[in-house]
Amino acid sequence: MLLSIDSSAGASAALIRDGAPLDAWRTAETSSHAEVLAPAVQRLLTRAGVRGEDLEGVVVGVGPGPFTGLRVGMALAHALAEGWAKPLHGICSLDSLALRATDAGIDGEFVVATDARRREVYWAQYISDDAGSRLQHGPFVAGAGELPDLPAVGAGLGLYPQQLRAAELAEDPTGWVPDAAELGRLAAGALAGDLHGVMCQARPLYLRESDAKVPLQMRPGGVR
């Protein structure tokens, strides 16, 4: 049993048993992660009658995503893993959408693009073929016009319909955001030895520096 958490866009949490979601919670709200995520995890555990000692580990989406919201899930996951003395596994949040596209039958190369605000997207390029699905490049942050001309999935599509073209799938991929249930499935696959190169350190993927500028007065030879 794994507990999986993601707060890279909306917020979500899931319990994964035998590689499949047992129960899950999600919200599209982007501004209330600090308030809603911990109670949601508590409800999931209570409803399933799961205690900390029943878990094999905690999984967390490491982004990329808007910084403040992303850190809420990261800090919660770190503290839960520490409090339960269980291993913590990080997974790139964009992998969630690559798995969803693969489940929906995508074939060949494609890109995942999510909202990075400031007229940019977080993106990564994947391939799905006979050998399975895997990451080719990324993750990066860039203007939607700079991405390779490949079918795309993810919320970036809805924001930049001129620059990105939707992959033709049974389900419209325009509004897709990362979800803890898929990240949990990926982690379960990796822990079972079926998937490789999926897990990473549980540290936030910001992809951008802070905006801070060194004031003129602090620069060598700067004006007073």
Place this chain on the structure above:
Amino acid sequence: MNEPLVLGIETSCDETGIGIVRGTRLLANEVASSMNEHVRFGGVIPEIAARAHVEAFTPTLRKALDTAGVELRDVDAIAVTAGPGLAGALMVGISAAKGLALAAGKPLYGVNHLVAHVAVALVEDDAAGSPLAPNTAALLVSGGHTEILRIGSLTHDVELIGSTIDDAAGEAYDKTARLLGLGYPGGPAIDAAARHGDPHAFRFPRGLTMPKFEGTAQSPGKHRHNWSFSGLKTAVARAAEQFEAQGLAVPVADLAASFQEAVVDVLTAKAVRACREHGLTSLLLGGGVAANSRLRELLAQRCADAGIELTVPPIPLCTDNGAMVAALGAQLVSAGAQASSLEIAADSSLPVEQILR
């Protein structure tokens, strides 16, 4: 529960603090600071501070538990700073605190940062600390705060008497140090430079001291117990420009000493008068600026003259830390206060009257 074992988490600014107390006995006080990362900016950058909290949280927690010789399952409660402070930084501590409370099945107390600065005065290293004196005031002075409070009870009666209406005193130090080229943090830099200067070389303004702001004890003006420091740095800049315009060397030591004298004079004069006029006979000093030598000296002198008993906790307990949060948490647990919900939010401008979220 008379002597609850409480773990406190502080992330409201650039210090990741985790402290552990048993009642008023200090067991651990671990602090990881991101101050060095802010030096080149001349002030705290909220995003850099928030990033550092995520990195520092787990190592600091492990150190604190290790130092105290306890395990998480032993603690009776988790306390965390819920505000006031930098929103993004507070959220890291609150989320982590919720995770610990949830994982360990412990109650969560989201507490007020300012009141925690007062509660830390109860804490002692070896023995149980002494209770708060009746009629106590607290003067909190840091890079983010300048307040004088009346403390009736740490758990249910705190009143704001006065505060800065613009820059915090520590912020004025940082900005002035920046314009004098003395580096960051400004407090120690100006304190050091001032030692070689004449505090009376320049007469800088004491903000909000005109009769129209102050009124009288019987008929107090709107800003009788408030401070203003934003005009001071401008006055220092104008004075420096006078020398530059004439091609003369800027007398940095004299400017620093005169600036410091202006800050400390108005800070202590108003604090001591506020105590007198509110019948407060004990004063606690807290916040990072409590490390300032001239502030300690003049406040001690003026309190002695006014018959006010002054307490200044050790400097590591005056600056932001987790032990102060744990200390307030322990007071709340002992008083039977109701624990916070796991749904509490960070409140960057939490009013001081709200001790517990």
